[in-house]
Amino acid sequence: MANIYLIRHGQASFGANNYDNLSNLGHSQSRHLGEYFNQRLIQPNHVICGNMTRHQQTRDACLSTLSPPLLHDSLKISAPWNEFDHENVIAVYRPDLASPDAMKYYLQQQTSPTRAFIELFSQAIEQWQQQSNSANDSYSESWQHFTQRVSQGLQQLIEQTNDNDTIFVFTSGGVISAAIMQILAVPEGQFFNINKQLVNCGVTQLQLKRQRLSLITLNEHSFFDGSQRHLHSLI
Numbered sequence: 001m002a003n004i005y006l007i008r009h010g011q012a013s014f015g016a017n018n019y020d021n022l023s024n025l026g027h028s029q030s031r032h033l034g035e036y037f038n039q040r041l042i043q044p045n046h047v048i049c050g051n052m053t054r055h056q057q058t059r060d061a062c063l064s065t066l067s068p069p070l071l072h073d074s075l076k077i078s079a080p081w082n083e084f085d086h087e088n089v090i091a092v093y094r095p096d097l098a099s100p101d102a103m104k105y106y107l108q109q110q111t112s113p114t115r116a117f118i119e120l121f122s123q124a125i126e127q128w129q130q131q132s133n134s135a136n137d138s139y140s141e142s143w144q145h146f147t148q149r150v151s152q153g154l155q156q157l158i159e160q161t162n163d164n165d166t167i168f169v170f171t172s173g174g175v176i177s178a179a180i181m182q183i184l185a186v187p188e189g190q191f192f193n194i195n196k197q198l199v200n201c202g203v204t205q206l207q208l209k210r211q212r213l214s215l216i217t218l219n220e221h222s223f224f225d226g227s228q229r230h231l232h233s234l235i
Contacts, residue, residue, distance in 0.1 A: 002165040004157060004213075005044075006176050006204040007033070009058040011233045017100050019087065022057045029201040029224075029231050030058045034065030036223040042166065043068075047075045049170035050082035058201065059170040080153030083172030086121070088140045093124035114235060122192050129188060147188075150178040154213065161208050173198040180204065183213050199224065200233045 010026030010033075012019050022030070037043070047063065047070060049055040056077075063070055091098035097106055097120075110116035129143045141149075153175070161167060177195040181188060183206070198204075198219050205216040224232040 002161045002163060002167065002208040003216075004161070004165075004167045004169060004206040004208060005042075006169050006171060006179065006206065007058065007062070008173050008176060008198050008200060008202050008204075009052075009054040009170060010061070011200045011235070012054045014235050019100075020053045022054055022061075025231065025233060026054070026058070026200060027061050029233070030061035031065050032223065032228060032231055033201045033203070034062040037062075038065065038067060044070065044166045044168040046161075046165060047168045047170070048078050048081060049076075050172070050175075051077045051079060052082055052172070055081070055170045055172070059168075062168075062170075062201075078153065078156070080149045080156065081169060081171040081175055082149075083174050084146045085140045086174070088138075089128045090121065090124045092138045093127050094120065117235065118196055122196070125192050125195075129191070143188075146174075147178050147182070150175055151182060154179055154182065158208060158211055158213065165208075176204055180215060180218065183215055194218075196234070198234075201231075 009022070010029040011023045012026060013021045013023050043066065047059060049059045059075075087098075090103075097103045107113040107117060128139065131139070131143075157167070157169075173195050176198060177191050180186065180194055181191055186194070199221045201224075202219040202221040204218050205220065207214050207216050221232065
């Protein structure tokens, strides 16, 4: 039986010109996550991540606190674990909010910026799910292609994982949500309800037994409780 840990990246730079970069909080979250794995004596023998900067920064900060350190040949980049382009999905839904400055100004005008963004994002994703590239070629990736890509990543895990492996996969909330949706056969309409609950550096554990993936824990983040509560974030 193999254990696979899907890890959402640390807090990225929301509202900045380059979202794909960890904030200072994101780096702290990632290092604390590594300390948590050390305390639980969880040591991966393989590490996978998407090729996005925030994935690799989270990986590097987390692994920097592991003891003993991992060998370089245990690290792998895998494109199926990349997040969908959330900025593109929002821009197609609301072209007037396509630039970071426009989005920042819009949220500053809201009574609750976080709630306003979540509502906007939910509506943008609903439109994305209902349309395909053939219907609207403004999307950089269709919903269908995204979910197929995640399915490909899961299938690669099944084919390439050996018994007793412990694997860390550094990825994003949308990918984790789509993976859980597929593993549990959850209707795609529930995608955003899963996605909006996933905290930065939250851990979702899967087990692989007899070529079948099972969900063990979803969005584990108790290591951000108590004195570490300041490390908790969703966006």
